[in-house]
Amino acid sequence: MNLNEFLNKYKDQYPQPAVEYIVNNFGKVLPLNNPDILNQVYDALGMFKDRNPYLAYLKLLEQHFDISSNILEIGGGFYPAFATHVRDRQLQTRKGTITVYDKMLVTQDLPHMKLVKQDFKIQDSVSPYDLLVGILPCDATTLIIKKANEENKNFFIVLCNCTHFSRQYLMFNRPTLENWRKYIKEVFDSTKKDNEEMLVLDSPTEYTNYKVLIKKQKN
Ligand SMILES: C[S@@+](CC[C@H](N)C(=O)[O-])C[C@H]1O[C@@H](n2cnc3c(N)ncnc32)[C@H](O)[C@@H]1O
Secondary structure, eight states, rough: HHHHHHHHGGGGGSHHHHHHHHHHHHHHTTSSSHHHHHHHHHHTTOOTTOOOOOHHHHHHHHHHHHSSSSEEEEEOOOOHHHHHHHHHHHHHOOOEEEEEEEEEOSSSOOTTTTEEEEOOOOOOOOOOSEEEEEEOOTTTTHHHHHHHHHOOOOOEOOOOSOOOOOOOHTTTTTOOOHHHHHEEEEEHHHHHOOTOOOEEEESSSSSSOEEEEOOOOOO
């Protein structure tokens, strides 16, 4: 598929400014730290070759978790690039499911995955899933941590470097990256069970500096 074919298929589902952004910026910053909207298109068009951030995250995920499980990705993006790789691995093992929530999804019709064009909400249950995943999930970061802690689930989160504080936190703290990472740790600590811990790993790629957060319960 090339960009024209991709846009012919999906452009009506993107907001118009997003289509203009893709057309105007396509190909210009590859393969560095692109905005996710472009990364998803580059991935769908197979342009990353051996420097694919989604595959790097998947490799790290597989070092910690069984991919053949029921996975919920919250904040999959316009085009759910990461989930397509999870799906492809699950097809190899013939086990596991992948469900994606994002109200910005431009398709709900990709094979072997469930795509839900809605925000995941704090009152929604995560009980059908074994693992919660967020790849740069912005506002959904704290929601993933709280839901996993509330319903005793594991999580794998590639943490955004843009910040998403509660208003209350901002009354007393500056919105720095350092404070954002501290804030996330506080959200985890204040909602976890006594024996639970969160691993904070460095990025698995050399071209991004996102932290990766992992909660893995002992069986
Ligand atoms: C920075 S984008 C990352 C997209 C994708 N994971 C990627 O890396 O290509 C964050 C996404 O999270 C979504 N999001 C934020 N809050 C959400 C929620 N409560 N439920 C589902 N999606 C959410 C946004 O709509 C946006 O598409």
